[in-house]
Amino acid sequence: MKSLNISFEEKSTWASLAIVTFIFAGYFSQVYQGLMDGTLDKAAIFGLFFGAVISVVVLEILLHTVIALVNIKDAEQRSDERDRLFSMRAGNISGWVLGIGVLIIAAQTLMNDLDSLWVANLLLFAIFVSQFVSYALQIFYYRRGY
Amino acid sequence: MKPAISNNIRRLRFDNNEMTQQALAEAIGVTRQTVIAIEKGKYSPSLEVAFKIAETFSVTLDQVFQYQGGK
Numbered sequence: 633m634k635s636l637n638i639s640f641e642e643k644s645t646w647a648s649l650a651i652v653t654f655i656f657a658g659y660f661s662q663v664y665q666g667l668m669d670g671t672l673d674k675a676a677i678f679g680l681f682f683g684a685v686i687s688v689v690v691l692e693i694l695l696h697t698v699i700a701l702v703n704i705k706d707a708e709q710r711s712d713e714r715d716r717l718f719s720m721r722a723g724n725i726s727g728w729v730l731g732i733g734v735l736i737i738a739a740q741t742l743m744n745d746l747d748s749l750w751v752a753n754l755l756l757f758a759i760f761v762s763q764f765v766s767y768a769l770q771i772f773y774y775r776r777g778y
Numbered sequence: 779m780k781p782a783i784s785n786n787i788r789r790l791r792f793d794n795n796e797m798t799q800q801a802l803a804e805a806i807g808v809t810r811q812t813v814i815a816i817e818k819g820k821y822s823p824s825l826e827v828a829f830k831i832a833e834t835f836s837v838t839l840d841q842v843f844q845y846q847g848g849k
């Protein structure tokens with residue numbers, strides 16, 4: 633099967649974006665509903681979080697194995713300077729996103745005296761948004777060029 | 779927007795027995811997709827890769843790349 637001029641690294645980034653979005657969108661919607669209703673306690677949230685992390689790891693391994701098997705030659709190529717440059721540039725911006733998110737959460741916590749479960753999940757959400765931005769930017773650079 | 783740096787890689791590959799993008803990629807140590815991006819002007823390589831391309835075709839750097847900026 634001929635690859636559509638998409639490198640293994642780009643396919644890998646697409647896969648990670650899809651997995652993280654799919655799993656953590658589910659996690660945050662469940663946690664948000666549970667915290668609003670008061671139906672989730674710490675143990676239940678920890679269980680959901682643990683399940684989400686395990687799911688991400690398993691899906692990452694599965695999907696990356698499939699991508700590598702579809703085009704073994706591309707998978708054997710190591711990432712090059714273009715991959716590293718895009719990753720660094722995306723990481724730089726996503727780092728800012730995370731920093732701003734943490735500052736907002738810190739301010740909200742001090743002003744509104746938020747519960748620790750809310751703070752923990754808001755911090756997780758900031759990490760999720762930051763990672764999403766990183767993957768999305770890398771794909772943008774691959775598609776548009778830099 | 780027109781890229782600031784243009785290149786003759788497509789022609790140089792043609793002049794070198796239709797060297798494939800894969801063969802060039804292997805010669806300069808990048809992926810085939812990076813060679814495609816450079817050829818299309820969608821990625822400006824590092825100096826090291828630029829020199830490796832020139833060396834592969836046994837030409838000077840300015841025979842491979844032309845800077846269009848400021849024109």
